[in-house]
Amino acid sequence: MSSAIRVENLELAYQSEKLALKGISFSIEKGTYVCILGHNGSGKSTLAKILVGLLSDYKGEIYIFDELVSRKNINSLRSKIGIVFQNPDNQFVGSTVADDIAFGLENKAVPQKEMQPIIDRFVKSVGMEDYLDREPSSLSGGQKQRVALAGVLAMSPEILILDEATAMLDPKGKAEVDSLISSIRKEKPELTILSITHDLEEAAKADEVLVLNDGKLLLQGTPKSVFSYIDELKKASLDVPFIYKLIACLKEKGLEIPEDIDTIEKLGEYLCQ
Secondary structure: OOEEEEEEEEEEEOOOOOEEEEEEEEEEEOOOEEEEEOOOOOOHHHHHHHHOOOOOOOEEEEEEOOEEOOOOOHHHHHOOEEEEOOOHHHOOOOOOHHHHHHHHHHHOOOOHHHHHHHHHHHHHHOOOHHHOOOOHHHOOHHHHHHHHHHHHHOOOOOEEEEEOOOOOOOHHHHHHHHHHHHHHHHHOOOOEEEEEEOOHHHHHOOOEEEEEEOOEEEEEEOHHHHOOOHHHHHHOOOOOOHHHHHHHHHHHOOOOOOOOOOOHHHHHHHHOO
């Protein structure tokens, strides 16, 4: 499978000359759902800003779909990437939900007559078809994130970056966005999703997890493999999802747990056999 994003020896220093990223390298395969974990200051948000072109004074190489990012092709390659930020209010420019989505399509030079079907399709996909004439500011946090997602998806990105997209939401809003991401993955399996998050439960559902600590790549692998490094994660000020703690505890007690068990439901069924 080809890579959607490949980073080699990426390094960036802010004006203080302190390195925010310290020569990290990794590859993300096309069509996968990857979570990047790390405490504040680990470098994960800096990485997201570099990938979408908000920071350019870096060292190292970035490949988008195996093409090296350069000054000549940066605009065309970055047009393949859509990002949803932690605070969706920072992304809204239209007076209504419909206007906001249309604004992005206008910038992409989509003909006027083709816009409405696109808008209708994506607001329906996020369950916001009844809110087209509403002002974005009047929506709840979860609804705002749905609209922000619709606006980004309408641009047909090949890579979707979620930068702490659920961090400001209440449990209901977070559940709404999580459910939406699951639906998007089923509808567009070719879409590569990169989620910058603190949410361990979200990371547990990903295809792959990357852990950053102090600007370095600490761990990379499946959720099960990454969350087996309990001591290393604690040193990086990160916790481990309850299910992985429980499995580790049971194994310490001498109970053999099959490798395919990764949820409380599966564990309960196995123990009740």
